[in-house]
Amino acid sequence: MPKDHGIGASSKRREDIRFLTGKGTYTDDMNIAGQAHAVMVRSTVAHGRIKRVDTAAAAAMPGVLAVFTGEDFAAVGGNPAGWLINSRDGTPMREPKRPVLAHGKVRHVGDAYAAVVAETYQQARDAAQVIADDSEIEELPAVVNMAAAVANASNRVHDEIPDNVCYDWGWIEDNRAKVDAAIKSAPHVTTLELVNNRLVPNAMEPRASIGEFFPGTQDYKLTTTSQNPHLTRLLVAAFVLGIPENKLQVVAPDVGGGFGSKIYHYGEEALARCAGRRNAASPSCRTRMAETT
């Protein structure tokens, strides 16, 4: 007889009452008084040198409250990798800084290099287009194919990393000679070369963030689509923006799936927090198109 409650019972999911009747509370559903909207200006080329980002015309457009470029974040910390990997020879991995907004170079289609905060989403989109029109990005040859990336030392994603290799890892390096010998002397060896196809996590809810600033207490609040609000708080506060953890509250309300994609901290979250500081809460609800880039 199956149990009807407690451990081992197929208790019905209590959360489904709100999820299935449209009564969940998702970040993009929230509307805070005076809320503004942020739109990113994204690279249309895979690799390019940023020659000019002119925000003057955009800043003067109706409803525009603030514009940001990579230069605004040049002094704050980058988004760190959570795990240090050493190469076989013991050297630490090459770890280029991941900025909130790109400066110097854009490195993939969709790499954000500027952002606009405006009273409405449409105003922000219009101004973002003007920044894109007023910017000059010199397109560089793209590093796409991995074999070519390793072989062609002259074409670098990051100028400081000559062969585009982050690390060359062996596990376990002490096994290597023994394994090589075992394979050499084995009666049969089967070899297979394969490609693991690149996938895009497609949660039902795209990512979104709202940043708020409370002048009376100097507190910040970030409402965001996260699988791990404390980890996001740690990354935003301690690593990227350098504000005390106790002054930043991170809320992950109902979140419509993650599959991994909402573990990580994204530059847009840091930007929402900064935009909030300028009295402009900014949900950057990204479109499905942006999600795949």
Add this chain to the structure above:
Amino acid sequence: MTKIELACDLEGNFIAFRTETLANVGAYLSNFSTVTPTFLHGTLMAGPYKVPNVYVNVKTVFTNTAPVDAYRGAGRPEATYSLERVVDKMCRELGLDPFEVRRKNFVTTDMFPYTTPVALAYDTGDYHATLDKVMEMADVAGFEKRRAASAAKGKLRGMGLSTWIEACGIAPSHLVGILGARVGLYDAATVRVNATGNLSVMVGAHSHGQGHETVFAQIVADKLGIPESSVEIVHGDTAKIPFGMGSYGSRSLAVCGSAMSKAVDKIIAKGKKIAAHMLEAAEGDITFEDGKFSVAGTDKAKTFGEIAFSAYVPHNYPLETLEPGLEETAFYDPANFTYPAGAYLCEVEVDEGTGKVDVVAFHCADDFGNIMNPMIVEGQVHGGVGQGIGQALCEFTTYDENGQLLTGSYMDYAMPRAEDVPFYNVDYSCQTPCTHNPLGVKGCGEAGAIGSPPAVVNAVIDALQRGGHKHVTHIDMPVSPSRVWTAMNA
């Protein structure tokens, strides 16, 4: 891109695995992007097998493409796919039975705890049991009859097996610290008994669809002998919850659930002290069962609600030795990963004229340890396998030579739809409980996505081989109609 070599004797006993991988990390390092192709992948490269020699080499490369990071399974699907595909290919080369080859190479139940050559210590499992189970579920003996029926419809039918293992419930902080992690990987829960006897439980795990609000309440209610409706699960707000590391790597129940279980144990221990005072008995004589604190061997008892009320209205209460209130926090840092494992069997039909693959049956025999809510476990497996079938048959992000994304919309990026997946046959009756967490749970969130892609691709290759296309030994995912047709007609 992976090159894997499997060395064995002519009876199919494994001698060594060696892999060389180039991993594309995109333009920048996302937070977990460095560990996914390394420690979440290389450490699983022994699979459920007692292979003595394993070496894994991974070069991670920057390209002008979007940064990539962990996706359901994260590194472990890639390890499982490489292993289960190469085992399948070896069986075909040597004319061996894929079921028997796995059987003779499995780590056996008398070998646990078992340390692999790639440094994991599997605590418990029974890989023969899940393989036997899936063969029974799938009626392997009846395959020829089903194949003949498919052939009568003009379809090629194939059967593919995948026996998978994962390390999840990520994980011991001291170990991941040695391996380079820049964070700890414990979790935490605070159990607050309110004055009227109901509970608010604040957890570090985050639920974004999994059903924690239901399952976590079931566990607390069961342990305290109270209705599930008396327990509210609070999550997702740093101002309310203890410092937890969140939900990924099938860790919510194994790590945060364990913290919560420990916090409930503290509540019961304190309740016994309060009950001892109220019942004028020695603390050691108090037992707790079915929501009642009793003096052993007597009919003297206080309900959980009475004890909770006394903790907040402490008029008859041992205030000299005990703080009022009934609220406990526990942090839990696991001693090891957990090791769910299972056997998946897929049957496909291939249309020889178009190359289209239909998954017509999918059987899963999983060992997740103890099961808290069977319905939710089944749902997790369904979802995971659906994503795995999506990877195997449909999904592919691709760029042109200039780094322009060619699959930027759902018109170009094929998500699996209802018609692409079969009705699943799921079993979780093979249970070897985790030996080192208090609930004996292993985690089930990623299993389906880890175990299923090689089962699908193995089934497609099997169908083509049985259909006479002997030259086809591998097709890269996604095994789309055009790729299958091209391979058949090459």
